[in-house]
Amino acid sequence: MKKIGIIGCGTIGSELAKTIDKSKINATLICIFDEYLNTANKLANELKTKVIVSTTIDEFLSCDIDFVVESASQEAVRKYTKIVLEHDLDIMIMSIGALLEGSLYDELINISEQHDVKIYLPTGAIAGIDAIRSVKHMLSEVTLTTTKNPRSFEGAPFFLKNKIDLKKIKKLTTIYEGKAIEAVKLFPTNVNVAAILSLAGIGRNNTKVRILADPKSIMNTHEIIVKGKFGEMYFQIKNFPSPSNPKTSYLAVLSAIECLRSICDNRVNIGT
Ligand SMILES: NC(=O)c1ccc[n+]([C@@H]2O[C@H](COP(=O)([O-])OP(=O)(O)OC[C@H]3O[C@@H](n4cnc5c(N)ncnc54)[C@H](O)[C@@H]3O)[C@@H](O)[C@H]2O)c1
Structure with missing residues (x-):
């Protein structure tokens, strides 16, 4: 069973955390991290599972996890993705826009090859x-x-x-x-x-x-x-936009959930 850490406890991160919490994904949520501690604490209080609320990225990465979800911001992708991969952790990235910047995408591919880890990019708010x-x-x-x-x-x-x-x-x-x-x-x-x-x-x-x-x-x-x-x-x-964030389509939330679900239960992958 995958041991998950989530960076970014807003609309997507919260829905993912709650879905894992309800055992609808074959995974365990271990730790969460948000630049606003209150946001992470609020989410932790809404979960049945006792999760670690990390106050720094170092604390987050020292948790017993093997998979990271980035559901925060382009800045978070720039700041944390390399070190996540260098810690031999797979990552699912939601703030995909950051990957078009400079040589970041190629650098991440190189690091993922060196560390034998994977980067997952959900289809998000679109299809096809x-x-x-x-x-x-x-x-x-x-x-x-x-x-x-x-x-x-x-x-x-x-x-x-x-x-x-x-x-x-x-x-x-x-x-x-x-x-x-x-x-x-x-x-x-x-x-x-x-x-x-x-x-x-x-x-x-x-x-x-x-x-x-x-x-x-x-x-x-x-x-x-x-x-x-x-x-x-x-x-x-x-x-339809997500009720809690008009910028984020609800389909993007559902796509994140389905992507993580299929990674955690890979007996059959439909449409990939
Ligand atoms: N791939 C897609 O199709 C798709 C669709 C919708 C949203 N997104 C992206 O996914 C991300 C999350 O979306 P959301 O609707 O949950 O956003 P949100 O604003 O509801 O939540 C983001 C959370 O991340 C936290 N955060 C931001 N930067 C951080 C950092 N550097 N370190 C730690 N925490 C940080 C914020 O405090 C906030 O709690 C956004 O970047 C958004 O643009 C992608």
Whole structure:
């Protein structure tokens, strides 16, 4: 049975912890860590299992674990993933946008090879990654169009330079068009899907991203167009946001749960 540690006790981390706690995943939750101790303590109090609330990453890594879930932030991926792998621990990463930065992805692959550990990237808030991976070498175009309610974009670094008042958007408005490599920096908590699409398909410089704000929208919609020598694919995924975090689609939470469940019970892997 895998012994799990979770970094990031927000929407995704809490749901995962509660799912393990209810024995719906063949694993034991050992420790949790959050940059806000109160957040981790609150989660610990909601669980039947007695878990260790780590106050530092060193304390977290000294726990008896063999698998880490990152459900925190791009910053957490940058800060902790290398040391997690160097401690011979497998990791499941949710803040996938960080992996498009510089040479981080290649560095992590190298470390994981040296330490014989694995990195898992759930499909998150979209579908079709398996199919896109299958035609990876035949692609000519991958375009992601993400539409969310303007309030989902609040706090994104994009608005530091672009003075758009999200509250004044009254109709469907294109707020960004560019490459995935740039989109994940400007909207770090909104378009992790652009990162997984890039890694599965034609890369961070060739994956095109459009971001639209729709004040009437109650769903997070991702439309993906994929073209190449194999033919064409079109996916549309309309997700309800998580009740506790409008930036995170509920499907992303469910995808994290299903990814961890299948890792912990690998007698059959459907669709991978
Ligand atoms: N892959 C996908 O499709 C997908 C979809 C949705 C969200 N995400 C990403 O998953 C991550 C978690 O999402 P969420 O909805 O649970 O977010 P959340 O904001 O609800 O929770 C994140 C938690 O992590 C903690 N945290 C942040 N940075 C930290 C750090 N450096 N060290 C320790 N703790 C830290 C925060 O205090 C918070 O409690 C986010 O980065 C989000 O962008 C990915």
